Amino acid sequence: MRDVAIIGAAMTRFGRAEVSLVDLMCLSALPALQDAGLGDRRVDAVVVANMGGARINRQTAVASALVDRLSLYPAAAETVENGPASGSSAFKVGFQAIASGMADLVLVTGGEKMRAVDNLEATDFVASLSHPEAEYIYGVTLPSLAGLFTRLYMERYGVTAEHLAMVAVKNHENALKNPFAHIQQRITMEGILFSPDAVVNNPLVADPLRMFDCCPVSDGSASLVLASVDLAKKLGRPIVKVAGIGQATDTHAVQERKDPTDLLAVRQAAEKAFGRAKLAPKDIHVAELHDAFTILEIAESEEAGFFPKGKGAKALEKGTTSLSGKLPINPSGGLKAKGHPVGATGVAQLVELVWQLRGEAGERQVAGAKNAFACNFGGFGNNVVATVLVRED
Amino acid sequence: MSDGSELEGLLRPPALEMPPYPPKAITLASGEEMVVRQIVREEVPTLLEAIAPFLWVERDFYDIVSARLFAELLAFKRYRVRDEYCLVGLIDGVLAGIVNGRADGPDRGMSYHTLSLRRGLRVGAHLFAAKMEYHVEFLGEKEVLIVAESPIGFRRWMIEYPLEKKFEVSHELGGVPSWVLTSKTYFAAKPRLVAGRRPVPGALLETAKIIKLPETKPDKAPAAERRSR
Secondary structure, three states, X not given: OOOEEEEEEEEOOOEOOOOOHHHHHHHHHHHHHHHOOOOOOOOOEEEEEOOOHHHHOOOOOHHHHHHHHHOOOOOEEEEXXXXXXXXXXXXXXXXXXXXXXXXXXXXEEEEEEHHHOOHHHHHHHHHOOOXXXXXXXXXXXXXXXXXXXXXXXXXXXXXXXXXXXXXXXHHHHHHOOOOOOOOOOOOOHHHXXXXXXXXXXXXXXXXXXXXXXXXXXXXXXXXXXXXXXXXXXXXXXXXXXXXXXXXXXXXXXXXXXXXXXOOHHXXXXXXXXXXXXXXXXXXXXXXXXXXXXXXXXXXXXXXXXXXOXXXXXXXXXXXXXXXXXXXXXXXXXXXXXXXXXXXXXXXXXXXXXXXHHHOXXXXXXXXXXXXXXXXXXXXXXXXXXXXXXXXXX | OOOHHHXXXXXXXXXXXXXXXXXXXXXXXXXXXXXXXXXXXXXXXXXXXXXXXXXXXXXXXXXXXXHHHHHHHHHXXXXXXXXXXXXEEEEOOEEEEEEEEEEOOOOEEEEEEEEEOOOOOOHHHHHHHHXXXXXXHHOOOOEXXXXXXXHHHHHHHHHOOOOEEEEEEEXXXXXXXXXXXXXXXXXXXXXXXXXXXXXXXXXXXXXXOOOEOOOOOOOOOHHHHHHHO
């Protein structure tokens, strides 16, 4: 296998897009190609991550459409749909193409235009990833699953509403430093939890989760250009090496798990990624975790091996995961505040980490970041992709 | 021959005695304090200045809401609308949002508009709730007729409260079939949706004495841009 590097990275500001799905993807693909400094070289393949184009935007075969829109023929093109893990799954496909020698240059673009429909339909669309007979038909949505998960986690590990709010406040604060973040709004513990008005400012969504515990519905796209490390060196690009990717699955229905608070697929995916990278969680300097709900940042930080089970909230409390802490988590603002256009999310996490490793993250730069970790969480933890990136000097 | 004041007497609608809206303070999600208070006619020109940049913003129907609100406040200033009032939300004295409406007799309110200049903090929702509070709790009306011009408004009012249909009555805003908030619905929703505390501490109230305009204007004016091409 050849070593693979990321040589180009770009994303749109998440939020609401006024352009079509494919044009939205172009808005990150073009700057990523430019960032890669390809000159007259052309990409061999385009891999697109998208979850809802067929249903929400009446657009299928999105990768073919993107190739056409950018005149990238005869590049191979394929669309990957893997729920909210579509982004990092597409990235994995691109990685495999380079590593195997099937391609020398690959464009990976994730994009979603979810605000084309109202919130109820967007929620229903995302809920369609749940088990059709065991969950969906009973009205299960992702917020409701996350609410059940959170309640159990609180009972078992002592996580409190205050811990959840601390994740939200931290990630909103980080997003204020990220010009690409959807929500650029400072929030405070007083305003969302302690004040008598907090109950109105921050209403219940799915007990015990409140509005500020949930990510927004976003449009957006993110793109990466992959090459072999050898080619990256020839092109004179800074080398961000893909040190390891791990993927794991778990039962479709959450109720079938022996312990529903055990996010086994996160643990297994992380272990595989770290094993391939020959690194351990203690070696990581910055991480992007899939905090579609605040509880997930805490739970994933434990399952990925950064903190012992049940100790993630304590680390949060101590400031370990804040931007100036020992292991900053979600410096981008995370899904919580940067936004969560489902197909784009996994790619956008890696875009942020590439910028961090190159020292290009501006005000939210994690000093001296050399090794980075991403967790892209599909379904309700039934399909997870973990990635370790390393800066090579 | 009639002088100007006689003519004005003919043109000016009669007025209902309306108790004032007592100011209140709301802690926003950002931790900032927003003072909600009623304005007087002399403050209308300041509000018109704040509203004008939104007249060309199509996004979220800011254009139609702004244009109608502009006209309604002008009519309020020049006594050409009956029993209108206007509440504003001020953060450190800076205008964050405007709501208005009028009393349609002693028992019924007519909700006009809600314009949020500061987004992402439920400013519009807080101000709409304050407006309903005024109609039901201070004016003692039994019901308020409401329509929504934007999807956000529909979600915030019709769905969140929730409102009932009263489609047999046309609303003053374009003859659109009305929805209604009854006092029963209001009091049921109050714990969830109506925030704020009274009295407002003196120092905080002082910051809201003079309305300051926001420093930033809306991002773009799509309709105007298109016309100039």
